[in-house]
Amino acid sequence: MALDDIKTRIAQAEAAAGRAPGATTLIAVSKVQPNERVQAVLDLGHRCFGENRVQEAQGKWPAFMEHYDSIDLHLIGPLQTNKARQAVELFGTIHTLDRPKLANTLARLAQERGDCPDLFIQVNTGEEPQKAGVLPADADAFVAEARALDLPVRGLMCIPPVDEEPALHFALLAKIAARNGLDGLSMGMSSDFETAIALGATHVRVGSAIFGDRTPG
Numbered sequence: 001m002a003l004d005d006i007k008t009r010i011a012q013a014e015a016a017a018g019r020a021p022g023a024t025t026l027i028a029v030s031k032v033q034p035n036e037r038v039q040a041v042l043d044l045g046h047r048c049f050g051e052n053r054v055q056e057a058q059g060k061w062p063a064f065m066e067h068y069d070s071i072d073l074h075l076i077g078p079l080q081t082n083k084a085r086q087a088v089e090l091f092g093t094i095h096t097l098d099r100p101k102l103a104n105t106l107a108r109l110a111q112e113r114g115d116c117p118d119l120f121i122q123v124n125t126g127e128e129p130q131k132a133g134v135l136p137a138d139a140d141a142f143v144a145e146a147r148a149l150d151l152p153v154r155g156l157m158c159i160p161p162v163d164e165e166p167a168l169h170f171a172l173l174a175k176i177a178a179r180n181g182l183d184g185l186s187m188g189m190s191s192d193f194e195t196a197i198a199l200g201a202t203h204v205r206v207g208s209a210i211f212g213d214r215t216p217g
């Protein structure tokens with residue numbers, strides 16, 4: 001089964017990098033996947049999943065949560081402030097904090113609820129205009145701003161440009177995290193998670209290599 005295969009490769013990458021076994025959390029990215037495939041992975045005992053849209057996750061996960069304990073959901077796609085309340089109610093971790101307005105909204109919700117998901121700040125390491133995330137040059141200031149709001153910032157997240165060497169982006173993200181005293185690194189997908197683990201990833205987001213292609217139909 002693909003899940004076991006990915007877990008083995010993660011363990012090998014951890015060992016090769018001299019990192020502790022289990023140092024990397026595997027987020028199985030289930031967006032757009034048919035429910036049968038998601039259920040098959042749940043039945044293998046996996047509980048950590050990633051979704052990139054709040055609405056899709058809301059339609060899909062409450063039913064699974066009635067049948068399976070300890071499901072741990074991670075939001076890995078952009079979050080609009082008007083969906084923030086639904087997001088904090090459903091997700092244990094949000095990987096896409098990327099602007100002051102969203103930080104303020106999350107801080108207000110945290111005050112009101114007495115609870116906040118773990119947060120990763122998304123950094124646009126490739127400085128791509130169409131991509132979300134703070135620019136590398138603005139990252140330190142934004143980390144400080146989020147901390148000043150008492151938000152539980154656990155680490156940084158990036159999605160490297162498709163046509164560039166991902167290792168350069170993972171190394172940059174690790175460097176920004178280290179100088180800000182952050183331990184969490186959400187980086188690495190199906191095609192490059194082993195490289196990400198070598199460079200310190202604590203969370204890899206793997207979709208198609210576990211579930212198969214997302215092509216509809």
Ligand SMILES: *Cc1c(COP(=O)(O)O)cnc(C)c1O
Binds near residue numbers: 209
């Ligand atoms: C879809 C997605 C992934 C998983 O991509 P695969 O290539 O299928 O592993 C990881 N991270 C983010 C932010 C995504 O949107």
